[in-house]
Amino acid sequence: MKHLLRNLWIVVLIVCCNFQQAFAQQMPPIPVDQKVRIGKLDNGLTYYIRHNALPEHRVEFYIAQKVGAIQEEPQQRGLAHFLEHMCFNGTKNFPGDDKNLGIVAWCESKGIKFGTNLNAYTSVDETVYNISNVPAENENIVDSCLLILHDWSNAVLLEDKEIDKERGVIHEEWRSRNSGIMRLYTEAQPVMYPDSKYSDCMPIGSIDVIDNFAYQTIRDYYHKWYRPDLQGIIIVGDIDVDVIEQKIKKIFADIPAPVNPAERVYFPVPDNQEPLIYIGKDKEVDDPSLSIYFKHEATPDSEKGNIGYLMQDYVTSMITSMLNSRLNELRQSANPPFVYAGAGYGSYFLSKTKDAFEVSAGSKADGIMEALKAVLTEVERVRRFGFTESEYERARANYLQRLESAYAEREKSKSDGYVREYVRHFLDAEPIPGIEFEYSTMNQVAPNIPVAVINQVCQTQLIPDNNQVVFIAAPEKEGMTYPTKEEVLAMLKEMKAWDVKAYEDKVSNEPLMKEAPQGGKIVSEKPDCIYGTTELTLSNGVKVYIKQTDFKADEIRMKAYSCGGNSLFDTKDALNFNQSIMNGLVAAGGIGNFSRVDLTKLLAGKKVSVNAGVGGTQEYVNGNCSPKDFETMLQLTYLNFTAPRKDEEAFASFKSRMKAQLESSEANPLASINDTIMKMMYNNHPRVISLKANLIDQIDYDRVLALYKERFANASDFKFYFVGNIDLEKAKPLIAQYLGTLPATGAAPETIRDNHVDTQKGILVNEYAKEQQTPMATNFMLYTGTCKYNLENKIRMSVLSQVLNMVYTEEVREKEGGTYGVSSYGSLSKDTKEEFMLQIVYQTDPAKRKHLNGIIDEQLKKVATEGPTTEHLQKVKEYMLKKHKDNQKENGYWLSNLDEYFSTGIDETEGYEDIVNRITIKDMQEFTDSLLKQGNKITVIMTVPEEK
Template sequence: MKKALIALYIAGLGIGPLNVAFAQDLSTQKVPLDPGVRTGKLKNGITYYIRKNAEPKNRAELRLAVKAGSVLETDAQQGLAHFMEHMNFNGTTNFPKNELVNFLQKTGVRFGADLNAYTGFDETVYMLPIPTDSAGLLDKGLQVLEDWAHGALLDPSEIEKERGVVLEESRMGRGAQQRMRDKFLKVILNNSRYAERLPIGKDSILKSFKPETIKAFYQDWYRPDLMAVIAVGDFDVDKVEATIKQKFSSIPVPVNAKKRTKYAIPLDGSTKVAIVTDSEYPQNLIQLIYKQPNSKTKSLKDVRDNFGQGLYNAMMSQRMQELTQKANPPFLYGDSQYGDFLGDLDSYTSIALAKDAASMKTALTVLLEENVRVQKFGFTQPELDRAKKDFYTAIEQYYKERDKTKSAEHVQEYLDHFLHEKPYMGAEMYFEFVKKHLDGVSLAEINALAKKYITDKNRAVVVMGPEKNKDELPKEAEIRKLLAEAGKDVTAYVDDVVDAPLLPDEPKPGKVTSEKTLEKLGVTELTLSNGVKVLLKPTDFKNDEILIKATGKGGYSLFADERETGIFTSYLIQSGGVGPYSQTQLQKFLAGKTASAGPYVSELTEGIGGSTSPKDLETTLQLIYAYFTAPRKDADVVTGILANQKAYLENMQKTLTPEKVYSDSLNAVLTSNNPKRRPLKPESIDKVSLDHAVEMYKDRFSDASDFVFTFVGAFKPEEIKPLLEKYIGGLPSTDRDDTFKHPNIFPPKGTIDKTIYKGLEPKSRVTLISSGEYEYSPENNIQIEALQEVLQIKLIEALREEESGVYGVSVSESTDKFPSGHYRFSIGFGCAPENVDKLVKRAREEVSKVKQNGADPKDIEKFVAETQRKTETALKTNNFWLDYLDDNTFLGDDLDEIFLQEKLLKSITVASTKAAAEKYFSDNNFIKVVLMPEKK
């Protein structure tokens, strides 16, 4: 919820002095922009934004934004805005053919993961993260942006090759969701141009357009007055500005430039109803959309008014969430939010996922009632007070982290400014503004928004469900009647709040019995008197963040025939709340605090995860202590949860989608249909016992002595020791010797070839698996990782660039240490059914080449560069260290292993990749599973 608040409110998080006086008449004052950003406009019309930011160090985030998307296409160009985005990676003035991707991979930039782009209705954005610690790389990155802006070669032969790739992207997007969207989009978009210009376009045009047609789009719309260059990173701002001026000023302004029409979605005041069904859609979904003219943030009054919007959203979300936590929830999921819609519109949208078709009417009724409840009675003052606390805390934390904000976050702010006219104030000015004006937002002001948001004008209701249940869905006349009569008997909201200490009794503190320093890691290891081990790694990566993870061995593997209960145990326990608080009461108790923690029980482990700020560390530790010692059991809430889960699974079983059938079939093959790995079915829920879940949970959390707690973040070990002794040292301990019972389920040996026939669309999916026994070690692990990456590179080149047969290829690897070493490689892609055999053959040929010759040295160079760059960045994040310390401790691996990476990377050679491929890819141990459309 806090992240949502931030996203809605923060106009910018840059650093800048508070250099504006906030007068009372805010409507006359423009929003001040963060002075830490250097902006300008070249004579040819290109806008630029430049900011120095050292998070992450030695990196920059570059963007080219173009105010041109699919809405500008002519009838003959449908899909070519997106096709143009593809072509900018297939040959430019300074990077012909595939040299752009090749060059960037050698610098450690990964295609798809780092280097990427997207095309929307109104814009196209190119994304390029680039290292800045090697001479000339930043200049090369800006050269790439210049090439994208006006140097695309659009070679006819490259266009022909790319047709197949884009058509495969289109193919992969087909299915029930797409078919239903195509039916209701024109209804909710009032037959506007947006409904006719989906970015993927039309296959008929993608197959047959002439090169001149896409060149015309490029020449018309990729022009200086519609472009912005954004650079944020660890660099010299003066030098970057000079480079931008030097490279981009020469881009010519077109003569007689086409007018850039701003298309609108007309509002005619009517209520639209769309009821759409599909034979492959398993769920029952309702969307209630109230369309509104877009509200621009131009003055400081608008900034303040946005407080109300976000506070409203937060309180409404809380109410909707509470409905799903009741004994008989009206839907599986529900929410209501005001925000951006499309084009020139905003919308207030209520959404519900119903249990089944018969419950759709109930779900819609409750959505409408909750909206009317707010209209009639408004929110309560305690609700608003809590929402303000949460909002203030979130903004305060962003202010505290202002010098740790990632460059990518800043970039998004400037994109929003250029594309959507959203201001960026900077963290310092915005926080000062919040401190000055948040308290003044009144309850009456918020409650008035309900009457603005929820009207009987410009509404749309979309009902989506399975074709076979079409007759059970509400009819249009019923829906219109519900809209007209909604909420007649609705009563005011009752705020269920408890005022009690989280821990009624103080824990009996333990003591630190031993302490040692792992100097190389910067970690302090404590052992407490109850046997708990604690790893402390203080960092300065964030100013206001502490991450916590605790892991113990055992999980539900120790409970025979309790898999179903085990899977749901932590979910059911958390749903009951903790100590004196129910789940909803606990959320209210924690309002305004940066304190979160929750337990989990998995097959092999149990534990706690949490995050907090230094000031709320004690509250978080109290919460952890309470989850160990005072879990709550709420049978009524659990009954509702399990009923919802069963209904969801029944929907999935009644309407088996191609994806579900394929996933389940693949799982059955890879696990030899072992009962411990079978997907959950409706009857599985009948085996879940709350009483057994409570017994299992209490057993797993009755002894903390085998737990290892890891703390990473903004703290000093000596200062937090007393809290650790009190709350972690005070946890119960029986000093038992625990471990897990590994099920030892791995892919079978031998050769398996299975084809599943399911689905209406002409599309297939392919998964190729190689697996076997493995000697787990850092030396072997790095060879496996290298083999995965070089195969990923080669298969993209072969299947996408050369064969034009796929949109993407995934190559993944996994290794297991327990109960004995095991590895698995998986190659997956989607394609046309008629191309399956050809592409499988080509994929296996590429694997065979590596087995025969080893990897291409250039691909090894790319893997090494990518790994080094990725690790450099990861080492400066709290999340990396939390997971690294926790994982290595659980596996019993050397905690100093991270320092071996440079040496291990040097061991990757052509010969080593050849040996690894020979060892890990055997024709005698190979599984192929293919999804084909249903035979007609």
């Protein structure tokens, strides 16, 4: 480490030459973490293996392929993604036509849920498959997962009938994803990538190819590109590294090395001297958005292996962090020039061979040019003046805090985090030195990189005059004003001549609290309460429950609540107590003497957050922090109770942005169905407001704050829960000081008022047509009624939801090829009534909706009359039992259990496994039947007008 300090002079190179090349020169190499074993088989297959104890008895299996949509020829457009699907539809050792031995069926029989633990993705340059959270105790399961990876590598069957079945699924995936913005992204590619292979490479591909390609075409693609020299196996978890390595060598030995393999080309992206400008319009684009790219050469893989690359990443992260803070501050102004804005540095749009500094924004309907000028002004301000010392101090403090937190958690890190690192190392040569090295190195390097170096990079390298690209997407509608390419080009050319002043960083030296409250006491302490908590009763009546855990080293979670919520408000205030309005406005105003922007600055370098709000049946406070920031979390909590801040500028900003978002959302067809669903459910009940732009000016800010303060005026009936790495003895005096002095009126504890809004009863149907650019039927079915709220029924509802997802995947997705997926979700609630909701949602070809809805109904009724199949029920049980074991080591699980226990009286842990194990087919049949026979079903279908 001293060597690094002696050679920090090398950073000076940044100020006088290309910053990416400079970082790579004369820098010591980055080591590879010795805790991961990396090897390569004779056939070219690379493997990464690491033992990691968390989650306990679990292991992750990944295979990464250096293959994606960029390898496709025009007649193959979409086959990389299609092939990803086919890898789940039959392999040599897991034939797709065997419902028990297929990959999905076999995995789910071991508690490895499809879509959750078993999945894949295809992008432009890569395809990655995963089998996650696999039980590691059974060696046969581990061996079978290795065999699945083997088959994905070299033994996918690609049978005719399976290919034909999957065409419909992918066609429906295309349908559901062919949104307005996706159409514009696709249309923009030739403009953004002239004379480049990237001009036509969206992974979903051509629908004509998907529907009609010859079987041999995909087989040729598979055999050409799925080969060991382009594949990496990553296995991390509670395993013996030596044993796994020998298994890999044995299982993958039969895969032959490629003979005369096709070259895996990384296609270049040409430079452009004049700006490339794309302006697209679509009727289904929600809000206008824009991105400006300043392109740079991507760092070659060969130059990512030294300390300079870490420093490059540090410098670019500092720049984007500070610019994002400025953009966020501008967003909070009374009349913000954009709805949102952000900056980043990484790959240029779709391409990994070109990087870019990107600034993006979302605008008001009539404010595209205003938003564009605003973000370009900030870019020019950075180029001309750089950043201030105080901005840099905060950004660096936040960076070092994140690094410190990761280092503190080094013995508590979960396997999936390591997997992600190794996937990126294999695919992109990203360094994997381990957190110990990174923490030690960057804690020496970062404090020695001055803001002058950051600014020199901004001023000389980051924002070039060439290699500029602008992407603008806007709604196509009457009265809309669109910029022209000439106007955008003129703005880019003129920005250097703009009258831009240096940024002034307004920083308060005032502490979060000038004086800590005094007088609170702990009047009783009871150890070994529910879930092993310590119960504290404070002098103002507040109850506190503390559960000490060692699951994470750098985390304490908090939740507090009391009964009441907006159920206690009069209906006339429905707009003001709307949760989006009230909670959004209170958060926007800040607390104490600090605006939201000032508060963010004050908390730099701390790991702490607190948010308070009013829900339907309770007022609440949620928080989390590092143990060292525990007092700050309590101070923030105290101020959220006692000092919500009124800020007229923040109110004006909130209204401006909310109006713009609501106006823009009307372009999205899904906004229509959401409104219809709300009307069908609640029959325009005055307490249930569907927010529209014309309502925003009716908000009474003073009334919103008064209602909020009313709910937090009496803390005596609040319960607080703390779970995590909390030192009880150190925490008690702080809890007494801050929570024990919260206001207490002495009033009796409140209960929920019966202002319950009932869902409409009976069989109700609303099918309507709406013009859509891609014809699609969106189907929503909701079953409601009464159901006793207890643990057994909560588990049964979870089982039913999961069973239905399996049934519909098999019957609607796979057999019919009718949809990309059906989502089933059920829940129970308990406030003034005990009720259930079961909703089923999916999208499909309008011509298929009646047929598929018939299958949806038929299969649900089948469960109500016959129960689920033995196979489905057992798969769900396996997953739930596995998940339950994993949950025992999560702070969030225990926080949720405490909340459930005290708010409903239900102990989520008592007998959970016994209940799951003893649920029978008959139990589920009777439970489902009891829900359906109540006869309450709301159906909403949005389709397209019939052709005349």
